Amino acid sequence: MSYHMRNNSINDPQDPLYRRVQFLRALLWVMFVSFLLLGCINQFLFAKPTLALYHFISSTLALAGTAWLRRRPSDTSVISLVVALATATLLVLYIVRSAGQGYALYWLSIYPPIVFFLLGRTWGYILSILVIGGCLTYVNQVAALWQPAPFTLRSLLNILTATAALIVILRHIEKTRAEAFHYLEKHNQKLEYIATTDPLTSLANRAKLDRALGNALRMRRQNDESFCLILGDIDHFKTINDVHGHPIGDVILIEMAQLLRNSVRNSDLIGRWGGEEFLLVLPNTDCDQAKMLAEKLRNTIAAFKFRNGIHITSSFGVACVRSDDDATSLMQRVDQALYAAKTSGRNRTVTDAELTEVELTTDQRATNMTP
Incomplete structure (x- = not known):
């Protein structure tokens, strides 16, 4: 389901049709006012009722187009094509009636940006080639019959007005492009947040931690920067879930995450490694500093009163990077330390x-590890 159908509105700048609808409305109002004025001039000043009737009908059609957009703002395909063809008709008629006077051909410069913006690349090429090619073919056929045209005030006004219109159109197109890029960037940031954040604790998730660990190892190889890992685990968390229920267990995980977040530097990365395990990536940190931080965290958690007055303890493993480490070996050591x-x-x-003092083996872990 498309964005505009979900929101039932084209008033949100994030809607991909928003700028196109705004542009269509502006063009239709310009056509409505222009045709209405021309109709009045031809009817009351020049006594040309037939031409005035044509202008009044065109003005009515433009007004009907604005009403259509108001009622069905998401249905822009037909009205865009109608406006593009109407604009082409106006330009062709003006050029033909000018008969080579006043640099009227300069107005053709506004047509390609209009039709490309409204109809896209394919129809933009087709209509631009047809309209401009048709006008140039016509001029080539009749130019010999036209009288020489001096550069007059009308010529200057045509050039200035068409240039001003072109600037306004290009500004709108550029604003549309800039806003589309801005909203795309914001949307990508949201997707990045969703893809790298644990939904329960709002800490980094496993994917972001893996990426951070890889980056830290690259920095280690390039700049010889030390870093350490701390892997923490809530003691007897399964018992907490069994006794107090999983909702309370989730609250404890959230509060635990906040305690960790408040106890580290901005440069440190904290994430939920899985279940009740939390991993900290500590750049520019040696082993003594990492152990001191782990002890600080352990004591803070032990002293904290969690939801429902629950007191918990936690265990921590600390590992510092070595010259021959990769992600697997480093994670294996911090896991063994935990x-x-x-x-x-x-x-x-x-x-x-x-x-080495506790003499761990993989078989011992599988046999002895309890929640």
Whole structure:
């Protein structure tokens, strides 16, 4: 379902038809006023009722077009074609009636931007070639019959007015392009946020953390910048869900995320790694600083009263990048450090440098790990 059908309106600048409808309305009102004035002039000043009737009918049709757009603003295809053909008719008639006087051909310059904007590239090419080619063919046939035309005030006014009209049209087209780019950029930012943000905690999600870890490793290779990872886990979170329910568990995850967010630097990235696990990527941080931060987080969480007066503890693993690390090896070490913290009593912090002291194996983890 299209945007305008969902919103039932073309008054929102984010609607892709908004600028086209605005442009159509402006053209139709210009046609309505112009034909009405010409009809009055021919009827009352020059006593040409037949020509005046033609102008009054054209004015009525332009007014009907504005009414059509008001009632059915999303149906622009037919009215755009009608306006493009009507504009072509006006230009051709004016050029023919001018008979080479007053630089009337200059008005052809406004037609391509109008028709390209209203009808798109294909019909823009077709109608521009037909109208301009037809006019030039006609001029080539009859130019010998025209009298030499001096450059007069009428010539100057034609050039100035057509140039002003061209500037207004191009400004509208450029404004449309700029706004379309702006809204596309905003839409892409929203999509990027959705694609990289955990919907529950509003922290970075797994995809964004993976990307950040890859970037940190590249910076390490290029600039020898150190960084560390902290992987935290809420102790006995399954029991919390079983006793208090999953809605309370979700609230605790949200509050946990806020505690972490308030305890780190702007340059640090916090994300939800999965379930009740949170990963912190800490650029320009050594192992001692990372462990101090992990301990600070652990103590802050232990002292905090969560929803319904619940007190929880957490365990943390810390790993610092080494020269031969890739994402897999670094994540494996921080995961093993967290596992060591969990299996050695929980509510504690273990670094990757301490792993040899706990002598972990993959089989031990699979056998002993409990929520």
